[in-house]
Amino acid sequence: MLQDDKKNIQLLSMTGICKSFSGVQVLSDAQLELRSGEVHILAGENGAGKSTLIKILAGVHTEYTGTIHVDSKKVNFNSIHDAAAAGISVIHQELSLVPAMSVAENIFLGREKSRFAWLAKAEMIKKASNMLKEIGLDIDVTRELGDYPLSTQQMVEICKALAINCRIIVMDEPTSALTDVEVEKLFTIIAKLKQNGCGIIYITHKMEEIYRIADRISVLRDGKYIGTAPASELNQAKLIQWMVGRELNQQFPRHKPKDGSVALSVKDFTVADPSGKPFPVVSKVSFSVKTGEILGVAGLQGSGNSELLNGIFGTYGTKAKGKIELEGKSYNPATPSHAIANGISLLTNDRKTTGLVLGMNIVHNTTLAALKKFSPGHWLKPAKESQTAEHHKKALNLKAASLSMQVDSLSGGNQQKVAIAKWIETEPKIFFLDEPTRGVDVGAKHEIYELMNKWTSQGIAIVLITSEMPELLAMSDRIIVMHRGKITAEYASADATQEKILQAAMG
Amino acid sequence: MKNGLKHSWIASPVTRALGALIIIFVIGLIFNADSAFFKWGTHRDMLRAVSVYGMLACGMTMVIIAGGIDLSVGSILALTAVCFSLFTIHRGINVFIAIVLCLCIGTLCGVCSGAFIARFRIQPFIATLAMMVFARGVAKWVSGGQKISTAVQQADGSYKYVDVPEIFNIINSKILANNITVVTIIFLFCLLISWLLLVKLRYGRYIYAIGGNEEASRLSGVPVSRAKVLAYGLSGLFCAVAGICQAAQELQGDPEAGVAYELSAIAMVVIGGTSLQGGRGSIWLTLIGVLTIGYLEKILSINAVGEDKRLMLTGAIIIAAVLLQRTKK
Ligand SMILES: Nc1ncnc2c1ncn2[C@@H]1O[C@H](COP(=O)(O)OP(=O)(O)OP(=O)(O)O)[C@@H](O)[C@H]1O
Numbered sequence: 001m002l003q004d005d006k007k008n009i010q011l012l013s014m015t016g017i018c019k020s021f022s023g024v025q026v027l028s029d030a031q032l033e034l035r036s037g038e039v040h041i042l043a044g045e046n047g048a049g050k051s052t053l054i055k056i057l058a059g060v061h062t063e064y065t066g067t068i069h070v071d072s073k074k075v076n077f078n079s080i081h082d083a084a085a086a087g088i089s090v091i092h093q094e095l096s097l098v099p100a101m102s103v104a105e106n107i108f109l110g111r112e113k114s115r116f117a118w119l120a121k122a123e124m125i126k127k128a129s130n131m132l133k134e135i136g137l138d139i140d141v142t143r144e145l146g147d148y149p150l151s152t153q154q155m156v157e158i159c160k161a162l163a164i165n166c167r168i169i170v171m172d173e174p175t176s177a178l179t180d181v182e183v184e185k186l187f188t189i190i191a192k193l194k195q196n197g198c199g200i201i202y203i204t205h206k207m208e209e210i211y212r213i214a215d216r217i218s219v220l221r222d223g224k225y226i227g228t229a230p231a232s233e234l235n236q237a238k239l240i241q242w243m244v245g246r247e248l249n250q251q252f253p254r255h256k257p258k259d260g261s262v263a264l265s266v267k268d269f270t271v272a273d274p275s276g277k278p279f280p281v282v283s284k285v286s287f288s289v290k291t292g293e294i295l296g297v298a299g300l301q302g303s304g305n306s307e308l309l310n311g312i313f314g315t316y317g318t319k320a321k322g323k324i325e326l327e328g329k330s331y332n333p334a335t336p337s338h339a340i341a342n343g344i345s346l347l348t349n350d351r352k353t354t355g356l357v358l359g360m361n362i363v364h365n366t367t368l369a370a371l372k373k374f375s376p377g378h379w380l381k382p383a384k385e386s387q388t389a390e391h392h393k394k395a396l397n398l399k400a401a402s403l404s405m406q407v408d409s410l411s412g413g414n415q416q417k418v419a420i421a422k423w424i425e426t427e428p429k430i431f432f433l434d435e436p437t438r439g440v441d442v443g444a445k446h447e448i449y450e451l452m453n454k455w456t457s458q459g460i461a462i463v464l465i466t467s468e469m470p471e472l473l474a475m476s477d478r479i480i481v482m483h484r485g486k487i488t489a490e491y492a493s494a495d496a497t498q499e500k501i502l503q504a505a506m507g
Numbered sequence: 508m509k510n511g512l513k514h515s516w517i518a519s520p521v522t523r524a525l526g527a528l529i530i531i532f533v534i535g536l537i538f539n540a541d542s543a544f545f546k547w548g549t550h551r552d553m554l555r556a557v558s559v560y561g562m563l564a565c566g567m568t569m570v571i572i573a574g575g576i577d578l579s580v581g582s583i584l585a586l587t588a589v590c591f592s593l594f595t596i597h598r599g600i601n602v603f604i605a606i607v608l609c610l611c612i613g614t615l616c617g618v619c620s621g622a623f624i625a626r627f628r629i630q631p632f633i634a635t636l637a638m639m640v641f642a643r644g645v646a647k648w649v650s651g652g653q654k655i656s657t658a659v660q661q662a663d664g665s666y667k668y669v670d671v672p673e674i675f676n677i678i679n680s681k682i683l684a685n686n687i688t689v690v691t692i693i694f695l696f697c698l699l700i701s702w703l704l705l706v707k708l709r710y711g712r713y714i715y716a717i718g719g720n721e722e723a724s725r726l727s728g729v730p731v732s733r734a735k736v737l738a739y740g741l742s743g744l745f746c747a748v749a750g751i752c753q754a755a756q757e758l759q760g761d762p763e764a765g766v767a768y769e770l771s772a773i774a775m776v777v778i779g780g781t782s783l784q785g786g787r788g789s790i791w792l793t794l795i796g797v798l799t800i801g802y803l804e805k806i807l808s809i810n811a812v813g814e815d816k817r818l819m820l821t822g823a824i825i826i827a828a829v830l831l832q833r834t835k836k
């Protein structure tokens with residue numbers, strides 16, 4: 001389909017790649033080939049070794065066996081600079097930006113324009129601003145990156161990767177933190193890159209994405225290479241079979257229990273802007289959830305849906321105000337620990353900064369939010385803790401060499417599972433799930449849906465935020481849509497469609 | 508999967524820290540003037556010399572794991588040493604009450620730093636720097652700038668020498684057939700308390716969690732402020748214990764005592780391998796760090812190395828030990 005001579009030539013080949021971490025084999029004989037002008041999907045379950053393979057290509061991991069050819073020349077990367085010099089640019093799964101620095105500084109991090117410090121700074125700001133505009137992002141580049149929501153940060157990361165003109169671009173789950181609008185922007189960029197003859201390696205767990213942009217698909221399972229096929233020849237069922245090694249039920253399994261009583265009702269809830277701006281991020285929102293119900297809260301970036309849940313949970317302390325009733329009793333959001341004690345739990349949308357203590361091990365993260373349960377009279381019960389963690393490991397199919405592993409050496413999806421396990425342990429009555437399936441593979445997603453069913457059948461009320469529209473539509477019993485801090489629409493799940501929701505979300 | 512555990516002991520921080528200690532120990536065996544290293548007395552004296560620092564290092568370990576730093580330990584030590592001498596030697600207050608009062612003073616200082624850090628979000632470096640200056644000031648004010656010793660000034664300006672209270676001798680004595688000093692026992696007791704808190708108790712877990720990721724901990728319902736106040740308060744308590752021991756060893760309360768002790772305590776923690784970033788480390792690593800510095804000093808003094816070279820060597824050792832910790836990460 002690509003006639004141009006410059007297209008469809010081999011850019012990269014990795015063969016016989018093996019890698020182990022302190023004795024645990026993570027990749028064994030993995031391979032990957034990339035041609036110019038193609039989007040090559042790298043698929044596999046959580047912990048299959050996708051990110052590890054990419055980190056080898058990026059020069060992050062330098063101890064491995066196997067050979068890498070770039071433009072048919074054998075290469076050996078000793079650092080990330082070597083990889084960049086060979087024309088490889090990587091958007092890593094975990095953001096690698098500095099939140100305390102400005103957006104412009106982040107984009108040029110590591111290759112600052114340094115002729116005359118003050119002159120170059122103005123130039124940098126202008127250039128950064130232009131580059132972001134080109135990918136459809138119009139923001140103040142002199143503000144601290146940490147002030148912006150995760151999705152904007154992700155777009156900045158993408159912009160940074162594109163700033164160096166590279167021929168091989170790797171994106172490791174770039175859309176896991178993006179909303180639909182930004183995903184469209186990203187796909188436009190990808191189409192342009194393809195036109196220019198770049199090769200793109202793209203990792204994702206979202207099936208719709210795979211079939212929208214894939215030219216070819218390669219699959220890894222447990223660190224082993226399973227195969228490569230053109231997207232047109234590998235249908236979804238077969239792809240899942242390759243990834244999981246067995247067939248998998250792909251239906252959304254929502255079973256709504258009978259209508260319960262009102263578990264949480266919120267009236268005129270307002271959250272002031274945490275950075276002190278005069279406009280509230282959530283203004284006068286009212287809604288309620290019943291026991292056994294899943295309420296979906298849709299909204300684009302900046303809609304305030306995440307802030308609404310955080311406000312009720314007590315994250316912002318007194319910056320959030322409104323009338324809240326829990327099972328008919330009045331409740332004031334004071335602190336997260338107060339909320340947890342009252343049966344409200346919040347799975348936050350960013351496991352790295354607000355979800356997990358990355359330096360602690362799996363067991364300790366699992367029990368952190370419910371530690372009182374595991375320490376009667378202040379004394380910890382390590383045996384009980386391990387037992388619980390072991391239980392969740394099985395239930396959530398957590399892939400980890402041992403439970404005493406630090407969570408930062410887990411794969412992204414497995415980290416998410418630890419965060420979920422932590423909140424299950426708090427035994428909430430009202431469960432706020434902010435992007436519960438972020439970075440989670442197909443099999444585990446299904447497990448999480450089943451868990452949501454189980455919880456609602458036990459009378460737990462769930463409020464769900466997710467940027468994956470099919471998930472929202474299929475799992476919610478009722479959907480409210482937010483735009484700029486206000487509710488703009490409400491649908492019963494049967495009446496809701498993707499178009500209606502998007503329209504309401506745009507205001 | 509089993510292979511993973513085969514290699515892990517090599518990489519574990521305890522092994523690395525022990526490595527540094529063993530190297531120092533071997534150096535001691537080589538430069539073994541008068542075969543001093545073969546006499547238990549040498550080791551006993553090393554332990555005695557290092558005990559007061561060790562107590563400060565215990566508190567410092569908890570504070571550092573919680574993601575903070577405590578610069579005020581030396582000053583609180585001086586303040587409590589002065590108070591203890593004043594209470595017992597000059598005022599003749601009951602020893603038991605004097606000890607309790609001093610422990611309260613130390614704890615209060617720590618709790619104040621902790622409260623400013625937790626409630627008003629002042630950076631630990633700054634809050635404890637302020638406490639360092641403040642406590643030193645109080646120590647000088649209470650003592651009138653004089654060493655509080657057995658020479659008690661009378662109303663007419665003459666000095667009268669009094670006997671030092673019995674408690675001073677008790678703390679200074681050696682027990683178990685002269686094989687170990689009481690201060691060392693007290694240090695081991697501080698270690699034990701720190702270990703219990705950090706490993707066995709719920710709040711210890713909170714301290715690790717806060718040091719690792721404060722925001723995630725807060726959102727998990729961890730009582731962040733209380734855990735921080737606890738860490739700084741305990742650090743203050745151990746300072747007071749150290750201050751009492753210091754007064755007993757010097758037979759006086761010196762308002763100038765403990766200058767730069769905070770740096771020694773931090774060095775001991777860091778040499779052990781506890782990272783200043785917080786969230787990681789252990790009290791046993793600190794014990795190793797304390798012994799490493801203790802032996803280093805002892806070896807240098809056995810071999811009569813001058814203070815100038817001693818300081819240079821200690822600086823070099825700190826860097827070397829920390830680099831050793833970092834290799835192969
Ligand atoms: N630094 C490390 N130390 C030990 N084990 C590691 C380390 N990094 C990764 N692993 C292990 O390697 C395996 C593969 O991880 P990797 O991050 O490559 O998975 P992945 O395919 O990207 O998964 P996901 O879809 O969840 O992102 C995991 O089981 C993980 O625990």
Ligand SMILES: [Mg+2]
Binds near residue numbers: 050093412
């Ligand atoms: Mg990954």
